[in-house]
Amino acid sequence: MKKIIALVLAWVCILVLAGCGKNDTCKIKITVPAGAVEEFVYSEEIISPTGNQISISSGEGLGDTEVVLKPIEVREDNTYEPTYLTPGMPVEMDVEKGAWFKIGVSMQNPTDTDITVYVEVKGVEIRIE
DSSP states (O other): OHHHHHHHHHHHHHHHHHHTTOOOEEEEEEEEOTTOOOSOEEOSEEEEESSSEEEEEEOTTOOSEEEEEEEEEOSSOOOOOOEEEBTTBOEEEEOOTTOEEEEEEOOOOOSSSOEEEEEEEESEEEEEO
């Protein structure tokens, strides 16, 4: 009987620890190429929401801008409009759970060197395309 109780307690501990430390907040890098004049520049990584809503906030090097999601693999035909993003004020976006998106920021780069900026996204998994 003691072995069964010990086994059950061990499984409970394993299940509890498996859920601990799950970090679904990701730092997404966006490189704005030298001379870029496009309306939006997109990340290399693609994200998949783990729920029906994500939170996006400004990261390093990013000031006031617009942020948009570009559908890569989706089941539903939704339109994702650009949303204004200000440092210190995250935006919440309704999304299709399990779909895959690139994140874009409205930023131009008239210089001769690339600029790297970051956004932080909560409620997603990432992969590199």
